[in-house]
Amino acid sequence: MKSKTMRAILHALSYSNMEVESARRLADLKRLDPMRIFYKKLDTKIYNGDHEIPVRLYFPTERAMKKGTEEGHPYSVLLFFHGGGWVTESVENYDRVCSRMAQSTGRIVASVEYRLAPEYPFPTGLMDCYEAAKALYTNRFLLNTEPEKIVIIGDSAGGNLAAAVSLMARDRGEFLPCKQILIYPALNNCYTEQSVYPSVKENGEGYLLTAAKMENYLTLYQSKPEDRDDPYFSPLQEKNLENLPATLILTAEFDPLRDEGEVYAKKLKEAGNYAEVHRIPGALHGFFALGIRLFHVQESFGIMNEFLEREIENC
DSSP, rough: OOHHHHHHHHHHOOOOOOOOOHHHHHHHHGGGGGEEEEEEEEEEEEEEETTEEEEEESSHHHHHHHHTTTTTTOOOOOEEESSSSSSOOOOOHHHHHHHHHHHHHEEEEEOOOOOOOOTTTTTTTHHHHHHHHHHHHOOOOSOOOOOGGGGEEEETTHHHOOOOOOOHHHHHHOOOOSSSEEESSOOSOOTTOOOOOOOHSSSSSSSSOOHHHHHHHHHHSSSSSSHHHHHHHGGGGGGGOOOOOOOEEEEEOTTTTHHHHHHHHHHHTTTTTTTEEEEEEETTTTTTHTTTSSHHHHHHHHHHHHHHHSSOOOO
């Protein structure tokens, strides 16, 4: 139950009007983070055609940084796509999240600076992510890592991109991820009153991320209205979910996206895949970016590490 003070704060922050530049400036305030922790990182790049895609590597230890680019190094990699509604946020804004992720999992985190809408609508950002994944999985990247040691991961819109990359990889056959982690992912194509998911109505106002804001994000991301029926835009539209990676989905209790993530996990299981879903009690959408010391984040890293270490058939 929210206190009156907390209700007032959440209401003030849960604005629904979407002005792109203002939203980006607000997101960029994270760069002023006075609590940044010390970490080892390395900036590099891959290419999508002629476009240079920046990728920032975060290392869990000094030894990992020294060994990370050597052939045959023992470290596993989390290929990370940040959230922000396909419109805001950046690798820089997610520094704290990714550095803590590297430390908490003991793995190298490769964070991808994909292009944002509306300047670069669907499928541009997705293709940047796909090309980054293909380069890593096919050893055309700085890191020399065995495919089974790579896990695709993303939060919110980044969770959407992670799921879409896995679908595209299966369909194209150029590489195949073994595991993916989707953190409160955006997987559906509708957040109006017509939505079939109760969480959109229950949590669509007053909990930071609003249903109206999600509709704005989708409109900015799409190239045309028909994109919303494309499974690479909205993975829940995919009819055939067979032969996809083992999947961990984390959802937040007070999140309009909660139900669609849980339904996607159910559909993956029904299609014969390994999938598990964990709802984080009391959590809001975006809790990973709200604070690395937050109990919800610590709880989530515990769940993630169990999944990462779990022996799963074909992984």
